[in-house]
Amino acid sequence: MSQVIWxxxxxxxxxxxxxxxxxxxxxxxxxxxxxxxxxxxxxxEISTFFDSTELRAVMTDDYQGFEDGYxxxxxxxxxxxxxxxxxxxxxxxxxxxxxxxxxxxxSDRYNDIIEELKNCLEQLIEIGxxxxxxxxxxxx
Numbered sequence: 001m002s003q004v005i006w007x008x009x010x011x012x013x014x015x016x017x018x019x020x021x022x023x024x025x026x027x028x029x030x031x032x033x034x035x036x037x038x039x040x041x042x043x044x045e046i047s048t049f050f051d052s053t054e055l056r057a058v059m060t061d062d063y064q065g066f067e068d069g070y071x072x073x074x075x076x077x078x079x080x081x082x083x084x085x086x087x088x089x090x091x092x093x094x095x096x097x098x099x100x101x102x103x104x105x106x107s108d109r110y111n112d113i114i115e116e117l118k119n120c121l122e123q124l125i126e127i128g129x130x131x132x133x134x135x136x137x138x139x140x
Contacts, residue, residue: 082128
């Protein structure tokens, strides 16, 4: 099973159930390397914004009494202000643009990482404009 990151969105305490149309497998796959870059540059690790609440529920078939994964994540998921993620991703993109890093051994996924980060940034700006909250949801 291949896991990806989606930008989870919540407005007024309710999850936007439309999901994220753009899978982000490389942010998840290379999250340890990205976190290392973040630590070296004194910015929050990208994994700070990861939420695995729904993943754990799906894998264990335990929704803790909630009717579905959406209600569980609304109540128990980790949620963040978009401004936190925007600042983090803008800083990370600046670092990576200044000093490109190779992601992968046989093929370099640098451009894929940049594309995924830019997509996250666009969505976080939109969420912020609508006064919502976000997380990076790990989905199976």
